[in-house]
Amino acid sequence: xxxxxxxxxxxxxxxxxxxxxxxxxxxxxxxxxxxxxxxxxxxxxxxxxxxxxxxxxxxxxxxxxxxxxxxxxxxxxxxxxxxxxxxxxxxxxxxxxxxxxxxxxxxxxxxxxxxxxxxxxxxxxxxxxxxxxxxxxxxxxxxxxxxxxxxxxxxxxxxxxxxxxxxxxxxxxxxxxxxxxxxxxxxxxxxxxxxxxxxxxxxxxxxxxxxxxxxxxxxxxxxxxxxxxxxxxxxxxxxxxxxxxxxxxxxxxxxxxxxxxxxxxxxxxxxxxxxxxxxxxxxxxxxxxxxxxxxxxxxxxxxxxxxxxxxxxxxxxxxxxxxxxxxxxxxxxxxxxxxxxxxxxxxxxxxxxxxxxxxxxxxxxxxxxxxxxxxxxxxxxxxxxxxxxxxxxxxxxxxxxxxxxxxxxxxxxxxxxxxxxxxxxxxxxxxxxxxxxxxxxxxxxxxxxxxxxxxxxxxxxxxxxxxxxxxxxxxxxxxxxxxxxxxxx
Numbered sequence: 001x002x003x004x005x006x007x008x009x010x011x012x013x014x015x016x017x018x019x020x021x022x023x024x025x026x027x028x029x030x031x032x033x034x035x036x037x038x039x040x041x042x043x044x045x046x047x048x049x050x051x052x053x054x055x056x057x058x059x060x061x062x063x064x065x066x067x068x069x070x071x072x073x074x075x076x077x078x079x080x081x082x083x084x085x086x087x088x089x090x091x092x093x094x095x096x097x098x099x100x101x102x103x104x105x106x107x108x109x110x111x112x113x114x115x116x117x118x119x120x121x122x123x124x125x126x127x128x129x130x131x132x133x134x135x136x137x138x139x140x141x142x143x144x145x146x147x148x149x150x151x152x153x154x155x156x157x158x159x160x161x162x163x164x165x166x167x168x169x170x171x172x173x174x175x176x177x178x179x180x181x182x183x184x185x186x187x188x189x190x191x192x193x194x195x196x197x198x199x200x201x202x203x204x205x206x207x208x209x210x211x212x213x214x215x216x217x218x219x220x221x222x223x224x225x226x227x228x229x230x231x232x233x234x235x236x237x238x239x240x241x242x243x244x245x246x247x248x249x250x251x252x253x254x255x256x257x258x259x260x261x262x263x264x265x266x267x268x269x270x271x272x273x274x275x276x277x278x279x280x281x282x283x284x285x286x287x288x289x290x291x292x293x294x295x296x297x298x299x300x301x302x303x304x305x306x307x308x309x310x311x312x313x314x315x316x317x318x319x320x321x322x323x324x325x326x327x328x329x330x331x332x333x334x335x336x337x338x339x340x341x342x343x344x345x346x347x348x349x350x351x352x353x354x355x356x357x358x359x360x361x362x363x364x365x366x367x368x369x370x371x372x373x374x375x376x377x378x379x380x381x382x383x384x385x386x387x388x389x390x391x392x393x394x395x396x397x398x399x400x401x402x403x404x405x406x407x408x409x410x411x412x413x414x415x416x417x418x419x420x421x422x423x424x425x426x427x428x429x430x431x432x433x434x435x436x437x438x439x440x441x442x443x444x445x446x447x448x449x450x451x452x453x454x455x456x457x458x459x460x461x462x463x464x465x466x467x468x469x470x471x472x473x474x475x476x477x478x479x480x481x482x483x484x485x486x487x488x489x
Contacts (some may be wrong), residue, residue, distance in 0.1 A: 003058065003409055003483045008321040010120055013424055013482045014313040017057055020478040021309035022302045023471035024053055027422065029301025030294060030468060031429045034437070035360035040077040045354050046301065047076035047131055050308075052418040054138075056483060058312075059411025060322035063138045066405050067331040070350050075130035079156075081228060082207075084221035086123055087267050087296070089116030092276030094179055096214035100189050107214060113277040115176035119222055120267055120286035124260030126228030129156055129235050129252070132259075136251035139312070139319045147367070148243055155222060155238040160231030164205060167228040169197040172219070175226075179218055186214030232256050247319070251311065266299035286458040294464045302471075328410075330403040342405040343393040348386060355424055356381035375472035415483050430465070439465065 003009075009017060028049050032042030052070055055064055085097050089111060096107040133152050137144050173180050183196040190213045192199060199216065199221055203209045210220040236256070240249035269292040271277055272284040288295055312320060332338040360377035364370065393405040406413060430439045442461060447453045456462050 003057065003415070004409075006322065008317050009057065009313070009482070016478040016482050017313060018306055018309045020482065021050075021053060021473050022306035023475040023478070024049060024422065025305025025308075026298045026302030026472050027426065027468055027475070029304070030298040030464065031425050032301075033294065033297035034362075034429060035365060035433060036358035036428070037425075040080050041354065041357060043080040044073045044077040044350075045358075047073035047128075048350050048354070049421060049425070050305070051135075051416070052168075052414045052421065054135075054312075055410050055414035056418055056479075058139070058320055059409070059414055060326050061138065062323060062326060062329045063144075064410055065328065065330055066346050066410055067338075068134075068138060069410065070346050072131045072134040072343075073350070075134055075153075076128050079128060079130055079228065079469035081123070081127065081224060082221060083123060083225075084207075085218045086116075086119050086221060086225065089113075089119060089176075089272055090267065090277050091116070091271040091274035093274065093279070094176075094182065094215070094218060096182070096186065097217045098186070098212055098214045100186070100214050109178055109182050110276065110460075111176060111178045115179070116271075116277070117264065118175050120264040121126070121227060121260045122229040123225045124263035125256045126225060126230075126232045127256075127259050127263065129228070129232030129256055131141035131254035132232075132255035133239055133248060135233055136248040136255065137245070139251070140245055140248045141319075142243065142245040142248065151242055152235045152238050153470045155242075156231040156235040159234035160227045163227035163230040164223060165201055168223045168230065169200070171226050172222050176222070179215065179222065182215035183213075186216050189214060190216075251315075254311050255308055258311065259304055262300050262307060265303055266296045269295045283397060287460050289460050289461045291460040291464060298464065298467060306357065328404055335397050335401070339390075339394055339397050339403070342397070346405065348382075348389045351421070352385045352389060353378075353382050355421075355428070356385070358425070358428050359432065362428055365433045366435065366438070419479065423471070424476070426468070429468075 003013075025046065028046040031037045032046050037045055048070060049068055058064065085095050088095070090113050092113045094109045094111045099105065100107055118401055130153060134149070143424060183199075187194060187196065187199055191271045192213070193402060194202070196216070196219045200220055205220055205224060207220060209218070210216040233253075233256075236249045236253045268279065269284060269288050272279050272282050272292075286293065299483065319427060330338065332341055359377045360381060364377065365376035396402045396405055396407055400407075408416075432438065435441060441470050442456070442465070445452075447456050447462070453462075
């Protein structure tokens with residue numbers, strides 16, 4: 001039986017959904033850490049692929065239309081921040097990340113490993129707040145209108161901005177007083193006789209300015225991380241008390257908490273080999289040496305995907321079961337605006353620009369390594385596919401006067417397109433890019449023997465490719481079992 005014919009997932013499908021989600025997000029978050037997918041572009045790709053997965057499993061719901069498909073991904077990209085020097089603080093040390101006058105190396109100070117733990121949890125909690133609310137609202141019984149989105153988005157940004165210039169500085173003083181004093185010393189060394197808080201306010205939190213001053217980058221980043229976490233909490237609370245939707249508020253809170261746990265737990269490989277901190281004296285396994293960042297990225301996504309899907313599967317069935325009176329309902333009644341929105345954002349940007357950019361950037365790395373070439377390739381590929389995409393959407397919305405931009409329901413579309421989308425991501429990730437970062441860097445003749453394999457394994461070269469490939473295989477098998485046979489229309 002196809003999943004589109006079921007009212008809800010069976011127990012074994014739920015188990016496989018958790019496994020699939022973990023593998024899918026592990027692959028995508030690691031890809032996000034590579035050139036072409038990186039930064040906010042990569043965060044969009046991670047969230048968008050996850051949305052396709054959710055649509056494939058739970059898409060027989062009126063709220064899950066084509067207009068909502070890319071929206072949580074947009075919000076994920078908007079709020080994704082940075083970690084600067086934060087992800088090594090659980091080892092009990094803090095780096096200046098810039099040299100003091102007359103010194104040729106970074107200065108390190110001892111801090112509490114608990115301050116590092118708290119700041120990492122706050123980093124994760126404030127990473128996906130708008131994604132969390134928008135995603136959770138898809139399962140809520142409350143009907144969301146445009147003004148409702150403005151409320152929780154506005155609350156997040158207003159609270160975050162206010163916190164940036166007020167309370168976050170005092171919270172940091174409590175969490176990590178050593179970091180505040182170190183930043184003060186760095187400012188004095190650079191000729192700025194002012195408090196870290198005043199420096200942040202006068203420079204409006206400028207990261208490029210802070211990077212040039214010892215310990216200042218850490219202070220600025222920490223303040224922003226705390227502010228984003230405060231904004232995330234305020235956003236969920238606004239949904240509960242202003243929009244009167246406690247379901248979405250609670251689910252979004254736990255999604256933010258899941259992200260906090262994922263980013264923090266996955267950080268462990270980065271803090272091994274330290275003589276201080278939670279894992280003092282614990283050696284990094286040889287196969288992780290030199291590839292801790294890639295490992296952190298993969299397991300951040302893996303744990304997050306597992307936890308979010310666990311939350312969804314534990315929800316009462318009344319929130320996740322297919323709607324018996326389901327009929328496709330668009331969020332945009334104006335056909336011209338729907339053409340612009342769906343044609344450009346839902347399909348052209350999400351499917352063409354994101355993949356064309358990754359392909360172009362990594363192809364350039366493989367052959368030319370000239371920045372202008374990657375930009376030209378992205379523009380040419382995107383331009384070539386722009387008209388066919390818009391034409392297809394226009395055919396359905398305008399010519400056929402349909403509410404749907406495609407002649408297929410969103411759930412069926414997601415089931416069909418997700419494995420192909422993921423395959424393209426992996427092909428680009430494994431086969432293009434700097435030669436030493438692709439599969440071509442691995443000489444198969446050197447790993448066919450036991451000794452050769454162990455040598456490559458201990459060097460760390462094989463760990464991420466193997467775990468990525470295993471995850472891809474597990475995902476495809478699990479996904480195929482979950483969705484079942486597609487019925488012919």
